[in-house]
Amino acid sequence: MxxxxxxxxxxxxxxxxxxxxxxxxxxxxxxxxDEKKYKLVVKIPHTTKDKTAVVEKELALSFKQDEEEREELRRQMLEFLVEEG
Ligand SMILES: [Zn+2]
CATH class of the missing domain: 2.20.70 (Ubiquitin Ligase Nedd4; Chain: W;)
Structure with a gap:
């Protein structure tokens, strides 16, 4: 609301x-x-946050040796997540 x-x-x-x-x-x-309806709405940003955290963790593991490339990919991933909603 x-x-x-x-x-x-x-x-x-x-x-x-x-x-x-x-x-x-x-x-x-x-x-x-309508409390149930409200709870459904607040779940969305929470899920997105979790998803972002997972992506950042995976990228940190995959691109430890190349800081610049990691940063670029992380930025692209975050843009993708924003677009996805
Ligand atoms: Zn107000």
């Missing part, structure tokens, strides 16, 4: 035993109407 005031991404936060969505930018709070 996005903040109706400024369009920033809202993050879940526990308040009085309930989960509410809070805007990190302006502090606007909204009740969570």
């Amino acid at each position: 996005f903040c109706p005031k400024d369009g920033a991404l809202m993050v879940p936060k526990k308040k009085d035993g309930k989960t509410v969505l809070v805007c990190k930018k302006c502090g606007y709070e909204a009740p969570v109407s």
